[in-house]
Amino acid sequence: MVNTHPPQPHPDDIVQIIKRDHKPLKVLLAILKNENVPYLEKREAFQQLSPLLEAHNVPEQEIWYHCMKREHAYTVEISEGELEHRLAEQICKDMKTTTSERSFLSKAKVLAEMIEHHIKVEERDLLPDFESATTLDERVELGLIYLERQQQIESLQTTERHRFPLSSLDNMQG
Numbered sequence: 001m002v003n004t005h006p007p008q009p010h011p012d013d014i015v016q017i018i019k020r021d022h023k024p025l026k027v028l029l030a031i032l033k034n035e036n037v038p039y040l041e042k043r044e045a046f047q048q049l050s051p052l053l054e055a056h057n058v059p060e061q062e063i064w065y066h067c068m069k070r071e072h073a074y075t076v077e078i079s080e081g082e083l084e085h086r087l088a089e090q091i092c093k094d095m096k097t098t099t100s101e102r103s104f105l106s107k108a109k110v111l112a113e114m115i116e117h118h119i120k121v122e123e124r125d126l127l128p129d130f131e132s133a134t135t136l137d138e139r140v141e142l143g144l145i146y147l148e149r150q151q152q153i154e155s156l157q158t159t160e161r162h163r164f165p166l167s168s169l170d171n172m173q174g
């Protein structure tokens with residue numbers, strides 16, 4: 001009998017992991033660019049977004065982008081993606097230290113629009129092309145390396161949070 005069921009997604013496939021990581025990012029980015037959400041709620045959303053974005057962008061670039069550059073012909077798209085990762089990191093740094101509400105809100109909007117577009121390009125173009133050019137075994141191997149790197153970053157973030165609790169950062173920002 002012919003099996004008509006599509007293959008089940010593998011949880012450690014790097015493509016599945018990246019799509020899974022994008023979901024909470026999209027929710028938080030939508031809050032950041034929503035004109036009807038008050039400033040303090042946006043600050044809370046940003047405090048959640050910033051570590052998630054770092055723990056996604058760093059392994060994504062080091063493992064997936066690195067592999068795409070080496071094995072596949074996506075140099076232009078990957079260069080743009082790397083630039084957007086770098087800009088996002090810089091904007092997040094600025095947002096953490098700014099004391100001006102207006103400056104925070106304008107950076108939040110720029111960050112949200114840029115990263116929403118960035119995620120759209122990854123999901124619409126890069127991930128499907130990468131999926132069809134690789135085997136599941138290859139993607140699972142990369143996925144496991146990605147998860148290990150992500151765990152390292154998350155434990156560094158936990159250490160940092162203990163050294164600089166969020167409440168003390170709030171006091172610094174005034």
Ligand SMILES: [Fe+2]
Pocket residue numbers: 057060081085118122
């Ligand atoms: Fe990315």
Ligand SMILES: [Fe+2]
Pocket residue numbers: 018022056060119122
């Ligand atoms: Fe991504």
